[in-house]
Amino acid sequence: QVQVVQSGAEVKKPGASVKVSCKTSGYSFISYYIHWVRQAPGQGLEWMGWINPNKGDTRYSQKLEGRVIMTRDTTTTTVYMELTSLRSDDTAVYYCARVRGVGTADSWGQGTLVTVSS
Amino acid sequence: DIQMTQSPSSLSASVGDRVTITCRASQSITGYLNWYQQKPGKAPELLIYAASSLQAGVPSRFSGSGSGTDFTLTITNLQPEDFATYYCQQSSGMPLTFGGGTRVDIK
Numbered sequence: 001q002v003q004v005v006q007s008g009a010e011v012k013k014p015g016a017s018v019k020v021s022c023k024t025s026g027y028s029f030i031s032y033y034i035h036w037v038r039q040a041p042g043q044g045l046e047w048m049g050w051i052n053p054n055k056g057d058t059r060y061s062q063k064l065e066g067r068v069i070m071t072r073d074t075t076t077t078t079v080y081m082e083l084t085s086l087r088s089d090d091t092a093v094y095y096c097a098r099v100r101g102v103g104t105a106d107s108w109g110q111g112t113l114v115t116v117s118s
Numbered sequence: 119d120i121q122m123t124q125s126p127s128s129l130s131a132s133v134g135d136r137v138t139i140t141c142r143a144s145q146s147i148t149g150y151l152n153w154y155q156q157k158p159g160k161a162p163e164l165l166i167y168a169a170s171s172l173q174a175g176v177p178s179r180f181s182g183s184g185s186g187t188d189f190t191l192t193i194t195n196l197q198p199e200d201f202a203t204y205y206c207q208q209s210s211g212m213p214l215t216f217g218g219g220t221r222v223d224i225k
Contacts (some may be wrong), residue, residue: 044205044216044219045162045216045219046216059212062213101167103150103207103208103209103214104164104209105152105154105162106173110160110161111160
C-alpha cells in the first residue's frame with residue numbers, strides 16, 4: 001500500500017535552515033508529483049510547491065520563492081524540502097503529499113512540526 | 119491566484135443530521151475541486167475529487183456537487199467520527215489554493 005512517512009519534529013532558531021524528508025513507498029515513485037503544504041498553528045492549509053520526482057523539476061509558491069528548495073533521491077524514493085532563513089512565522093506543521101492528476105492529494109505524510117524560536 | 123471561500127466557517131450539528139458546506143471560487147474552475155477532512159493533530163484526508171467523485175474507502179454519506187464557481191459538500195446521517203474540519207481545494211491552476219476551512223462540531 002502507498003506510504004508517505006516524514007521525518008521528525010524540529011526546533012530551529014531564526015535565520016537557520018531546516019530540511020524535512022518525505023519517504024515514499026508502495027507505488028511508482030517517478031509517476032506522481034509530490035507537493036508540500038504547511039499549516040501554521042490553528043490556521044488553514046498553505047500550498048508551498050511541488051517537485052516532479054521523475055525529472056526533478058520544481059515549482060514554488062511566489063511567497064516562498066528564494067527560500068524553499070525541493071529535491072529528490074530516486075534511489076531511496078525520498079523527497080526533501082529545505083526552508084532557509086527561517087522566521088517565527090514559519091512555525092507550522094509541514095506536510096508532503098502524493099498528488100495525482102493536476103492537483104489531487106490522495107496520500108499525505110503524517111506531518112512534521114517545525115518550530116522557529118529564539 | 120484563485121481565491122476559495124468556504125461557508126460557514128464553523129457549524130454545530132448532531133449525530134444523524136444532514137450537513138452542507140459550500141465553497142465558492144473567485145473564477146471558474148470547471149470541476150477541478152477537491153474536498154478534504156482533517157481531524158485534530160492529523161493530516162488531511164481526501165474525501166471527494168473532481169467535485170463529485172468519492173475517493174475509494176470514503177463512506178457514501180459524503181457527497182459533492184457543483185461546477186464553475188459554486189460547490190457543495192454534503193454529509194448525510196452525520197456520524198461521531200465526522201466531527202472534523204473540512205477544506206475545499208481547487209486544482210484548476212497553480213498555485214493550488216484552499217478554502218479557509220469549516221469546523222463541524224457537536225451540538
